[in-house]
Amino acid sequence: MTACRACPRLVVWRETVAVEKRAAFRTETYWGKPVPGFGPMDASLLIVGLAPAAHGANRTGRMFTGDPSGDFLYRALYEVGMASQPTSVSRDDGMELYGVRMASPVRCAPPENKPTPLERDTCSSFLREEISLMPRLRSVMVLGAFGWKAVLPLLGPERPKFGHGVEAVVGGLRVFGCYHVSPHNTYTGRLTQEMLQNVLKRAAGSA
Template structure:
């Protein structure tokens, strides 16, 4: 039971999704979810207290839905919104350093209209690409619990189902995202082998007509230490674009 009396299976949670839901209506329902009490309390506390640099801004402070067209051929799966990034702006990977790296790379390979993402109304467009995450609320210490991950999975499953007519490639950022995404792929009807494929940068798994690629997460820890370089990220995105049949920059 959540703080407003809802639950994963009731109003405000992911348990009663109708097969006819459109991606737009799914996004709206995600933004209203209150299924996980700890995440609700944290995201709203962050939105109240704010970071000093953003003290004059109104935080989104809600679950962050996916971003990108409903007929995307390529899906990028992250981890969860950052407390002062997407939890502030209301758009995936927007307003933080991880997003700076990701959107620069997307722009470099011709999949985004601009190299920066600062706010939900900055005019940024993605070309054939959608970005989502297995957990839609900012978690304390960037660590959702297994129960929170599993509760949120229903949203990802439905998103995958709605994208299936056009979806041809998925880039999963990081081991957590990989572990969370594989059961969602299976629940959405993709033929995930057993044992489940292991995560690795450059890992490639063909699930029917969808190819899944692994990539180190665009976290500051990975990019500052050089574990993930801009070139490595661009290479994965180019491979994904080619696999998805999307025009891209060479």
């Protein structure tokens, strides 16, 4: 998976960012490849996001690591007892997840954080395989409408509408909708820690 070059636009972007870098990270070696899922494969809960951030997971090589979105999510996971520490800054910072795994429907950082439907569909086989390899999976928590549209076809024929706090059964799994943890939502208060933790607790409790 980490050697995939199926989407030319994404390949060019992820590798360009890894060379040009952000000034704050100019001394770091960027990952610059597709980002694999993170967390135990025997987890009962899967969190599905959107795509790696250009200077977050595309830099660190680990999902939701090294950017504001990850900071917000890991804090919530820690508060509900599903992460070993409240912050995640690098692949070797000792972070462990308990009973939860994280993945994204698009594995490469997209320009402006906006993957196309074609890129989503091209990448879907990786998420499908990941789901099939999780023997204890009972629930899926999806961050944002893009991820929702990507995940549902992989689970079953049901098509419930996305919304924050929505709960449905799709293909025998409990599926929960949650606003994405992007700064656009968290800085404006559209998504608060309390809101995120409430959905996490429900999703974990159903597992």
